[in-house]
Amino acid sequence: EAQVTQNPRYLITVTGKKLTVTCSQNMNHEYMSWYRQDPGLGLRQIYYSMNVEVTDKGDVPEGYKVSRKEKRNFPLILESPSPNQTSLYFCASSYGPPWSGNTIYFGEGSWLTVV
Amino acid sequence: QKEVEQNSGPLSVPEGAIASLNCTYSDRGSQSFFWYRQYSGKSPELIMSIYSNGDKEDGRFTAQLNKASQYVSLLIRDSQPSDSATYLCARGGGNKLTFGTGTQLKVEL
Numbered sequence: 580e581a582q583v584t585q586n587p588r589y590l591i592t593v594t595g596k597k598l599t600v601t602c603s604q605n606m607n608h609e610y611m612s613w614y615r616q617d618p619g620l621g622l623r624q625i626y627y628s629m630n631v632e633v634t635d636k637g638d639v640p641e642g643y644k645v646s647r648k649e650k651r652n653f654p655l656i657l658e659s660p661s662p663n664q665t666s667l668y669f670c671a672s673s674y675g676p677p678w679s680g681n682t683i684y685f686g687e688g689s690w691l692t693v694v
Numbered sequence: 695q696k697e698v699e700q701n702s703g704p705l706s707v708p709e710g711a712i713a714s715l716n717c718t719y720s721d722r723g724s725q726s727f728f729w730y731r732q733y734s735g736k737s738p739e740l741i742m743s744i745y746s747n748g749d750k751e752d753g754r755f756t757a758q759l760n761k762a763s764q765y766v767s768l769l770i771r772d773s774q775p776s777d778s779a780t781y782l783c784a785r786g787g788g789n790k791l792t793f794g795t796g797t798q799l800k801v802e803l
Binding site for chain 1: 702725726735736739740743745782786787788789790791793794795796
């Protein structure tokens, strides 16, 4: 079954404690990205990757890091989480760039609360 | 000005009616447009894409694009309670896919 898998799905953590949200896709997609979704602000892109070892900033990259060492994995790293990073996070992937019409597949989402 | 603007709603329609969802965008260089449906607590799923002016129909859904007016809409015919969700408009162009904040649709029995 084609899918994008994120972990953890739910997490409550404390300010400053480094955490990683993993993302893995089994569709051999080249493009992967991370979004955060907040009430009234919609889906905003954090980082994206066009292929292995190729990453770029989205609209809200501050406070986040990513890496793309393998095609299937695209972890999101919060080095020092702060309460303003409390949000619903989605990982997504597509065969090619989604703005070119490639269907983008979203993971189930990770609810992150930073206290 | 936001890149993609949608009325947050809620838009309430009776079952069986036509629901009309609207979206405007600011970048005239936008090349592709998408409608996603998102149920509460779930991930977005693509329901329609449109690239050229005019209408595109898929089952009960019709997407309409007017590039001159920078306007894209989604019509849902014979609305069903299962259509109750938030509908996200997105535009593609300039190596970006940008989402609106979504319109909440409620289909009432």
